[in-house]
Every structure is written in structure tokens, then in C-alpha cells.
Amino acid sequence: MPRTEKSTYLNRVKRWLIIIGTFVIVQLIFMLVDGSSLKPNINDSGNLFARIGRGILESRLFTEWIAPYSFSFFNMFLTVHLAVILILAICEIYSIIKKK
Structure with missing residues (x-):
């Protein structure tokens, strides 16, 4: 494996570890905060x-x-976080196939 391919592979692995690690950390925070008094109070001005x-x-998508989570913002x-990760994965797969 040439050096450039190896560094590209390592960069790709690092990027995905950061993406998945961030997702897991955010979900752990949401699990800890959900159901406690630490939920954010969203200002609903008019x-x-x-x-x-x-x-x-309040749509059925996020409540049912x-x-x-019991807090619909979470x-x-x-949902948005998973959609972004899915789009990144599709783009990554497309770029790998395009290189070959």
C-alpha cells in the first residue's frame, strides 16, 4: 500500500471515529439529561x-x-444527526467507488 493511500485511509478512519464518537457522546448526554430537571427551557415567544x-x-414524527426521548427536541x-451521518456515508462510499 503506497504511503498516500495509507495516509488517506488513516485520515478517513480518524474522521469516522470523530463523527461516530461525537454522535455517541451527544446521545449519552441526552440520555442523562432526559427525564431530569436539566432539560433546556426553550423560549417560546410569540x-x-x-x-x-x-x-x-409537536408533530407526530417527533412525539410518536x-x-x-421524552423531550421532542432531542x-x-x-433524526437530523442520523440524516447527516447517512449523507456523509453515502458521499464517502461514492468517492471510494469513483476512485476505483
Whole structure:
């Protein structure tokens, strides 16, 4: 294995370890905070952005379908985080196939 391929491989492994490690750490924090009094208090002032955000967070998607946590913001964050990781994985696979 030439040196450039080895360093590219190691960089790719480091990047994925950081991505997955960050995901696991955030989920552990959410597990510790969920169900305790440490939940963030989201300011629901009457502006348009807050109403849209409240509508999204109170949708059935984050309260019934994807609901590992009792706090719907954590459910939404989990969904977005997983979607971003999936997109990164697809791009990574595409770049590996394209190089070959």
C-alpha cells in the first residue's frame, strides 16, 4: 500500500471515529439529561420562528414515531444527526467507488 493511500485511509478512519464518537457522546448526554430537571427551557415567544419550531417539535414524527426521548427536541436532533451521518456515508462510499 503506497504511503498516500495509507495516509488517506488513516485520515478517513480518524474522521469516522470523530463523527461516530461525537454522535455517541451527544446521545449519552441526552440520555442523562432526559427525564431530569436539566432539560433546556426553550423560549417560546410569540414570533413566527418559535411557532414554526413548536409545530415541528409537536408533530407526530417527533412525539410518536421517533421517540426514544421524552423531550421532542432531542428526538429531532437525533433524526437530523442520523440524516447527516447517512449523507456523509453515502458521499464517502461514492468517492471510494469513483476512485476505483
